[in-house]
């Protein structure tokens with residue numbers, strides 16, 4: 020019942036008493052009292068295990084149903100037998116009871132026979148089934164409530180980034196392609212409820228509306244219409260549409276005339292409309308949505324690039340070239356020169372095609388797979404590594420001495436960049452599942468960042484080499500919002516750029532992001548090269564002493 024209370028309108032009396040209203044306390048607790056992040060929705064490999072879990076559960080369910088069907092069939096037979104005798108007796112009660120055999124049988128039916136029936140009516144299979152299910156909880160992988168929230172957030176993130184319309188998503192379509200089965204009214208309701216719990220009333224309204232449409236079309240409804248209406252009315256109210264909130268509440272009351280909260284809200288909405296109060300006090304809502312923290316212009320550019328919308332001027336685009344190069348006769352490249360493609364001039368972003376081979380990719384993925392863990396980010400204030408909604412993927416680190424393939428990747432990085440990998444970080448392998456992404460960020464540490472790379476003693480991240488280890492069916496581009504550059508993942512290609520100016524200062528133009536994966540799975544690996552040891556390879560140039568000007 021507690022969940023319903025959240026849909027109360029803001030209660031000023033509570034505020035006056037110095038207590039936050041219930042609708043503020045409960046969702047906040049949801050956010051803070053449970054582990055912050057689930058694990059399952061971050062990578063495809065984890066989801067495969069859930070299918071295994073589902074298949075074991077299905078077997079158990081089928082076994083339970085067939086045991087029950089057998090039990091019910093026997094009970095039906097008992098009922099038929101009782102019925103038969105009973106109707107014979109009813110035809111002529113006196114005659115029936117004057118027969119000693121009938122008397123005996125009647126007594127027997129209501130004693131030992133009925134005892135057996137009663138036993139059969141108790142469900143002997145329930146306990147066994149529950150015992151098995153408890154054991155499975157320990158043995159199999161189960162998603163948590165946080166995973167459900169994560170999966171819903173991922174779907175809504177995709178909807179926002181790729182401008183997917185709610186009705187199409189509900190029909191199982193992504194960008195016009197039919198990918199999955201339709202969502203039921205109940206599925207849409209759950210998406211609305213999850214949005215509601217994140218104070219995202221915009222998406223609550225979208226999904227509750229869809230739930231309502233689907234509710235009308237469905238014959239067997241699991242959700243109840245008045246409940247959808249209640250969420251819908253509240254989210255509509257929170258977005259300032261009092262008139263519509265009032266109409267929806269009136270509809271709710273036509274189904275449940277005594278619904279207490281709805282009656283209270285009706286009076287509140289009517290008074291507010293009469294007094295012309297349309298301002299909603301949103302001050303108590305904690306701003307949970309991380310994307311809301313992104314600069315709106317940057318977010319817009321980021322999403323446009325993810326959708327493959329062009330943001331680069333024709334002048335720049337038309338000057339970008341591709342060539343074969345052996346990087347000043349590097350011995351590694353004499354036989355097979357690099358296929359170099361310019362993606363941007365200043366800062367220089369270069370693509371190298373076919374620099375990672377399929378067999379190498381297989382080895383790297385195989386080594387990384389068992390070690391993949393939810394990727395972390397460094398809190399720039401505390402220096403601690405933590406999970407964050409703005410980076411959702413799984414990652415693992417591979418050392419050069421572990422396999423010749425990893426060592427060869429480092430050698431190739433040196434050939435491509437002309438820099439040493441002596442001071443680089445280990446090879447990071449990253450897997451993004453559907454909805455996996457990384458919001459705009461810098462790879463280098465900004466001056467105010469505490470502890471960043473300090474323990475490494477090798478300076479800042481001078482350059483990034485990012486290898487794509489898969490194509491991605493839809494989404495997953497690496498984008499530079501302020502440059503208008505979008506790099507589409509192509510298996511075997513590497514992207515290279517310098518993060519620092521020759522002065523050693525961070526180049527803010529290199530801010531980049533990994534777009535959410537819309538369909539498929541994305542694999543990358545990357546080498547971060549550090550300043551130490553590059554003194555003669557990329558001499559510093561104090562003249563180019565451009566300062567970082569902003570931070571985020």
Ligand SMILES: O=C(O)CCC(=O)C(=O)O
Pocket residue numbers: 449457462485495496497498531532533534543545
């Ligand atoms: O996966 C990508 O496209 C970019 C990844 C990235 O920027 C990072 O890991 O720092």
Ligand SMILES: [Fe+2]
Pocket residue numbers: 460461462531
């Ligand atoms: Fe990055």
